[in-house]
Amino acid sequence: MYLKASSLRFAHPGQSPIDFPDVELNSGESLLILGKSGSGKTTLLNLLAGLLKPSQGKVIMGGVVVSDLSEHELDLFRGQNIGIVFQKPHLISALNVRQNLELVPFFSKKNGQDIDRLLNELGLGKKASSSVLTLSEGEAQRVSIARALANSPRLILADEPTSSLDDENTEKVIQLLKTQASKIGAALIIVTHDQRVKAHVSHFIEVKAS
Amino acid sequence: MNLFKISWKYLTFRPLSTGLNIFLLALGLAIITVLLLIQDQFEKKMNQDAAGIDLVVGAKGSPLQLILSSVYHIDFPTGNIKMEEAKRLGQNRLVKKVIPLALGDNVQGFRIVGTNHDYLELYGAEFTEGKAWEEPFQVALGSEIARKLNLKIGDEFAGSHGISVGSHDHDQHNFVVTGILAPKGNVVDRLVLTSIESVWYTHDEEEAGETEESEETVESEEEELVSDSTLVDQVEESHHDKFHAPVAKTGFPDSDQEREVTTLLLQFRNPMAAIQLPRMINSGTSMQAASPSFEMSRLFELLGVGISLLQGLAIVLIVIAGLGIFIALYNSLKERKYDLAILRALGASRMQLVILVFLEGILLTFLGAVIGIALGHSFLALVVSQSEQTVVSALQPWTFLPQELWIVGYALAVGVIASLIPAWSAYQTSIAKQLTKA
Numbered sequence: 001m002y003l004k005a006s007s008l009r010f011a012h013p014g015q016s017p018i019d020f021p022d023v024e025l026n027s028g029e030s031l032l033i034l035g036k037s038g039s040g041k042t043t044l045l046n047l048l049a050g051l052l053k054p055s056q057g058k059v060i061m062g063g064v065v066v067s068d069l070s071e072h073e074l075d076l077f078r079g080q081n082i083g084i085v086f087q088k089p090h091l092i093s094a095l096n097v098r099q100n101l102e103l104v105p106f107f108s109k110k111n112g113q114d115i116d117r118l119l120n121e122l123g124l125g126k127k128a129s130s131s132v133l134t135l136s137e138g139e140a141q142r143v144s145i146a147r148a149l150a151n152s153p154r155l156i157l158a159d160e161p162t163s164s165l166d167d168e169n170t171e172k173v174i175q176l177l178k179t180q181a182s183k184i185g186a187a188l189i190i191v192t193h194d195q196r197v198k199a200h201v202s203h204f205i206e207v208k209a210s
Numbered sequence: 211m212n213l214f215k216i217s218w219k220y221l222t223f224r225p226l227s228t229g230l231n232i233f234l235l236a237l238g239l240a241i242i243t244v245l246l247l248i249q250d251q252f253e254k255k256m257n258q259d260a261a262g263i264d265l266v267v268g269a270k271g272s273p274l275q276l277i278l279s280s281v282y283h284i285d286f287p288t289g290n291i292k293m294e295e296a297k298r299l300g301q302n303r304l305v306k307k308v309i310p311l312a313l314g315d316n317v318q319g320f321r322i323v324g325t326n327h328d329y330l331e332l333y334g335a336e337f338t339e340g341k342a343w344e345e346p347f348q349v350a351l352g353s354e355i356a357r358k359l360n361l362k363i364g365d366e367f368a369g370s371h372g373i374s375v376g377s378h379d380h381d382q383h384n385f386v387v388t389g390i391l392a393p394k395g396n397v398v399d400r401l402v403l404t405s406i407e408s409v410w411y412t413h414d415e416e417e418a419g420e421t422e423e424s425e426e427t428v429e430s431e432e433e434e435l436v437s438d439s440t441l442v443d444q445v446e447e448s449h450h451d452k453f454h455a456p457v458a459k460t461g462f463p464d465s466d467q468e469r470e471v472t473t474l475l476l477q478f479r480n481p482m483a484a485i486q487l488p489r490m491i492n493s494g495t496s497m498q499a500a501s502p503s504f505e506m507s508r509l510f511e512l513l514g515v516g517i518s519l520l521q522g523l524a525i526v527l528i529v530i531a532g533l534g535i536f537i538a539l540y541n542s543l544k545e546r547k548y549d550l551a552i553l554r555a556l557g558a559s560r561m562q563l564v565i566l567v568f569l570e571g572i573l574l575t576f577l578g579a580v581i582g583i584a585l586g587h588s589f590l591a592l593v594v595s596q597s598e599q600t601v602v603s604a605l606q607p608w609t610f611l612p613q614e615l616w617i618v619g620y621a622l623a624v625g626v627i628a629s630l631i632p633a634w635s636a637y638q639t640s641i642a643k644q645l646t647k648a
Binding site for chain 1: 211212216219220222223548549551552553554555556557558559560562641642645
């Protein structure tokens with residue numbers, strides 16, 4: 001069992017605490033986290049990524065108790081073991097496509113995948129030195145997937161990666177995530193309420209606001 | 211990829227705002243650089259040129275004008291003084307040494323100074339070529355003049371009356387170059403040095419020529435013409451003797467006529483002289499005495515207002531530049547909170563983000579400092595190249611002062627201060643909040 005999150009609880013300031021279902025996932029497996037908007041799906045993702053600290057419960061990843069790491073250790077752990085795809089691409093507009101990906105090995109202090117090969121696999125080879133401002137929505141999301149994959153993570157977290165994409169791009173993005181995750185043997189968790197995604201991943205858990 | 215490269219990319223991503231901030235800062239620092247250079251070099255120069263001169267004695271008038279005209283050779287002389295009176299003063303027991311100067315002529319704007327060899331000694335002048343003047347109308351040239359007018363040993367030139375270009379020429383007798391002085395970086399570089407006799411004779415001839423002409427128009431009798439021609443012969447003969455007699459090398463030259471000099475440079479024999487001599491000269495003679503150090507400190511006091519005004523302006527510019535950098539960093543940080551959160555998600559630590567923000571501010575101000583210093587020096591070089599004969603032309607625009615490192619230091623401090631608040635807010639950025647509020 002690579003990822004194990006048990007009896008997680010988190011309270012946003014001024015709101016009643018949310019109890020999350022336990023999550024267990026092996027390397028190479030995929031999981032959907034479903035739920036209505038506002039149910040706390042993204043909060044669970046943030047807890048798993050170590051971006052938020054749970055008020056109760058534990059996240060264990062490859063034997064490391066992630067929720068016990070110090071802030072600095074957590075930054076490094078996240079950089080080396082987790083790849084996150086956000087709802088919006090959030091690329092750094094001062095840098096070109098290639099430079100955006102070069103940030104990953106620098107900050108994670110880990111030589112991940114070969115950037116040019118990765119870009120080619122994601123059909124972005126020709127865009128390597130273009131400004132990120134010239135990319136289409138679908139291309140930008142693919143660059144952000146490439147960024148999440150660049151450190152060869154053990155766990156890929158995707159937060160509604162398809163919410164602003166059309167059917168064709170959604171299909172592409174989900175396929176990409178699945179094939180890349182199985183290729184590097186990473187566990188994949190996708191948070192979504194998108195019906196189009198459900199067709200591709202069979203395992204799911206549901207978050208319900210209590 | 212590294213932090214330095216990332217902050218550089220951010221800077222070049224918004225070239226206009228970056229450029230404006232760098233330019234503002236550079237402008238302020240350029241003014242400070244120019245002020246520093248001018249202040250340092252002027253003071254050094256003023257002290258250097260006045261070294262060894264305790265007192266200047268000349269005709270009554272403005273004491274500052276007297277100092278400027280006879281020590282630094284920039285203003286007009288106050289007038290002439292009687293040599294008899296000057297000689298008497300030279301015999302005073304409180305006077306160690308007296309160097310007489312005869313001023314009032316120029317060569318294409320460079321002043322001709324009639325003096326003796328003591329003047330060369332006073333400034334430690336050395337010859338690169340030739341030797342000092344021995345006879346009337348022989349001159350030694352300052353290095354700058356020799357270079358600018360392209361004169362060599364043995365060359366002849368005519369002086370003109372007055373101390374600025376454009377007055378009528380003394381074409382009766384040419385000066386001959388016998389020596390060229392080594393560059394010393396002081397006032398002598400821009401002077402034509404000769405004997406006092408040379409200056410006298412130039413003006414004698416003028417007057418003689420004018421009287422001859424007027425005589426000729428009035429007298430028309432034959433016998434008068436004969437006697438006139440004998441007179442001319444006599445004059446020629448005396449010219450010959452006079453013009454090839456050795457000149458005085460120290461003290462006052464001998465003369466059978468009533469002569470004048472322009473000013474005297476005095477050295478005191480003892481400290482008592484500093485108290486007694488000026489009072490004695492100012493009240494007991496028709497001359498006035500002025501102390502170079504006193505007059506120059508008075509001048510700097512007067513200029514001080516202008517200098518502090520410029521300094522104030524420079525500081526205002528630097529503060530505005532600092533504010534500009536702060537606002538630019540702060541604004542871009544608001545837009546960039548997403549970027550920072552992403553960097554954190556990629557594994558960057560809080561410290562790295564803080565360094566990133568500081569690096570940007572420091573890079574900006576460092577560029578501003580370097581450009582500002584370069585701008586200041588170039589501006590001075592431009593001013594110097596535009597002015598030929600004034601004191602300004604003796605400034606060295608490309609010497610660098612240790613104080614300029616302080617300028618870089620100040621600039622970096624401005625960068626650090628301007629980055630403090632943006633860096634703090636970068637440190638505080640919560641990744642989860644930033645990325646999920648979308």
